Amino acid sequence: MSQFDWEDFLKAGSRKLIAEYWEEMRSGKTRRWHPFDLSHEEIEAEWLWSSGASDTQITEAESRLGVTLPDSYKSFLKVTNGLLYITGMLPLMPVEEIEWFQTLNANWIESWEELPERLLGEEYFTYDQDWRKWEQPINVAYMQSTLQISERVDSEVLLLNPLVIHNSEWEAWFFSSRYAGINRWRSFAEMMDTLGIGGIGNFWA
DSSP: OOOOOHHHHHHHHHHHHHHHHHHHHHHTOOOTTOSSOOOHHHHHHTOOSOOOOOHHHHHHHHHHHTSOOOHHHHHHHHHOSSBOSOTTOOOBOOTTTOEEHHHHOHHHHHHHHTSOOOOOGGGGGOTTSOOOTTOSOOOGGGGGGOEEOBOOBTTEEEEEEEEEEETTEEEEEEEETTTTEEEEESSHHHHHHHHOTTTTTTTTO
């Protein structure tokens, strides 16, 4: 896939959030999306994110997990090592904290394995079909192999699936027990491009 411009994507996201911040400040409304004040430095730099992970940090995580992470996700980490909790979205964990979903949420997987599987053969790979948000086909058998890259908030989490690969990219999941459903993309970059900054948390609304 073509290289995704994470710096431009995150810079645009920062500008959007800063504009919302000033609008809320001017209106005097409760700042429900901002649990902390933005610093002068963050506003001036138009950058609300952490610095990127080093090659060493990424290599150490790959060694710990026994995998080579997909390129679009690694290039994201090199620009910002995770995303803090802001605007109500799911926080993306720094590379040092990402872990297999079954290690962090084995009970969650067990509860889903008891449910009927919504697996529709070749339709599973029809990503462009206009599925309702929580009706996309699910292969529960993949859950034990997924990698958790976000914190779990309100029974929602972001996962990468190394068992389904498109042009060397792992399939990306937005998984919600709250809505008993899932949305999937061909890659981490495709997921982020679809959701946008601020959409990682209110996508299901």
